[in-house]
Every structure is written in structure tokens, then in C-alpha cells.
Amino acid sequence: MLRLLRGGGPQSVQVLADLFDMRRPSLSEHLKVLREAGLVSEQRSGRQRIHRLEAAPLAEVQDWLQPYERFWRGRLKDLGALLDRTPNDDVT
Structure with missing residues (x-):
């Protein structure tokens, strides 16, 4: 996920979920761990949550x-x- 965010820039949960063989709730749990580690930030844009790499x-x-x-x-x-x-x- 970190490599995808580095190469593709900020992305929504849905776009990231489509790239993995997992459902959105599971991917959201992974992103939560990355956020808590300070490696990913989240910004709301309407109904979407956009995630960005924090390098x-x-x-x-x-x-x-x-x-x-x-x-x-x-x-x-x-x-x-x-x-x-x-x-x-x-x-x-």
C-alpha cells in the first residue's frame, strides 16, 4: 500500500481496495494501522476518504x-x- 501511495499519489479507500483482493473494511483496518504509525494521513473529500503517504x-x-x-x-x-x-x- 505504501508503494502504491508513493507512486500513485493520494488515493481513495475504494481505489486502493480495488487493487487488492480484500473488502473495503479490511483495507480500512490496514490503513488505520498505517495512520496510527504516522505513515499515512487521511483527508475527507465529500464522502470519500483520501489517503496520502507520509514519508x-x-x-x-x-x-x-x-x-x-x-x-x-x-x-x-x-x-x-x-x-x-x-x-x-x-x-x-
Whole structure:
């Protein structure tokens, strides 16, 4: 859902529900969890509820994960270099 809201912009519950194999009440429950987490905001437009991605909390998570990402990139680069140096034993 977050990817759909990021790529497609603000969308109504009905439009989102049509994209999933679930009924509107179930989708509304998912959106409620995302709203409570601060990842989605809701605005009423007539009878529709329009949902919008709130990306700021995701940026905070990305900032927190960045040191770990650098660590694992380095480790995987070292592993790739080791594998490149290791003879390839073709067993048939």
C-alpha cells in the first residue's frame, strides 16, 4: 500500500481496495494501522476518504539503518572478493 501511495499519489479507500483482493473494511483496518504509525494521513473529500503517504517516518528509519547498510555492503564486497579469488571446482 505504501508503494502504491508513493507512486500513485493520494488515493481513495475504494481505489486502493480495488487493487487488492480484500473488502473495503479490511483495507480500512490496514490503513488505520498505517495512520496510527504516522505513515499515512487521511483527508475527507465529500464522502470519500483520501489517503496520502507520509514519508518522514520512513526517512527516520532509513537514517537509523544507514550504518548497518554500510557495514553489510562492506562485508558483502569482501565476500565477493574472496569468492573471486577462490578456485572454481567443477565437479561433474
